[in-house]
Amino acid sequence: MSVSSDLPSRAELLREMLWAGRQMSTSTIMLHQAVADRLGLHPTDHKCADLLHINGPMTAGELADLTGLTTGAITGVIDRLEAADFVRREDDPDDRRRVIVRVVPKSLHRVGRLFQSLAAAMVELCGHYTDRELATILDFMTRSREVARQETMKLRQTGPSRKREASGVRRRRPAGPRRVG
Amino acid sequence: MSVSSDLPSRAELLREMLWAGRQMSTSTIMLHQAVADRLGLHPTDHKCADLLHINGPMTAGELADLTGLTTGAITGVIDRLEAADFVRREDDPDDRRRVIVRVVPKSLHRVGRLFQSLAAAMVELCGHYTDRELATILDFMTRSREVARQETMKLRQTGPSRKREASGVRRRRPAGPRRVG
């Protein structure tokens, strides 16, 4: 590739990439919030539902770790999501203290409808690219996601205001499930 | 390109794109929250600061429209951001009712430091691609952002729980600035 004037230099390209990434991330945040509003969910609840959708069923504690919320907050989140019939609590057969949270399959349709227009627009957008180009973009997205995840963990590790100790160390003493047995 | 077995079909590619987009958007949300925590900001405040950084200075009302928050909430957001020295309120010389919110340039360094590691990781990631590929990816990101913005507006228009009337129609009567004159 050229090294001089009319085409953007590599450095210029990298700068643009960073800026575009920042812009896109902000737009993503806004979209996420708009979806949450439409679903009648608090952004936090929507975020949790999303995590459950992407990562599959998990315990309340795992959800707390993933989100950085306290277990108390998570109890509330699950209560609200369950009331709205987005998720269900299930008993863990291996550990009666645990609660497994699972997305209600039917609720995916409700969410999916909202994303139909978005999905259509994205498919239309993809139409502008060749298979090869899409493969490259896909690769980039996958790797970017991994970068984002690692940076998130880094920020949490050293951060001053993390809400829950680094998994395994508790400040004092947590406490009890709701089931009677 | 192949049409049969070993390489992913176009349809498969599109499905993967949608899924990757969803995954990335969720990771983005998590990252954004982690950054906000590190800055000691509420996610909403961080979002607003981000919008101001990306779109430049704007009035409190414009910020309310962009975020979908009420003007009352925005007052609080600006108060907190101003107290943390991230933004400053300025008088609009053309309309004494208005308040222009501007990012404090110095605060960008504070935020920038947090993003250094991320930026480095992204630059490293970009190293895997040719200029041509990066240009394609950049193009895709730019267009995706536009799609996201339009979908966000669509969702807001028809949504049941929008918090502020569609700019120009108010339920009753808002009210007064803090300046004395």
Added chain:
DNA sequence: ACCAAATATCTTAGTCTCTAAGATTTTTCT
């Protein structure tokens, strides 16, 4: 020029979420 309506922001009361800490049940370890 004047007055009413519209506009921009701020303020307040009440609702709801989140954290911190404690409570309760179950599991693990010695």
Added chain:
DNA sequence: AGAAAAATCTTAGAGACTAAGATATTTGGT
């Protein structure tokens, strides 16, 4: 078996957000 650890729930208090009202300024009609 008994003590410590772990998972979730509960509660009290802090704080963000909405709805509605308050106040200052601008706009538009007459």
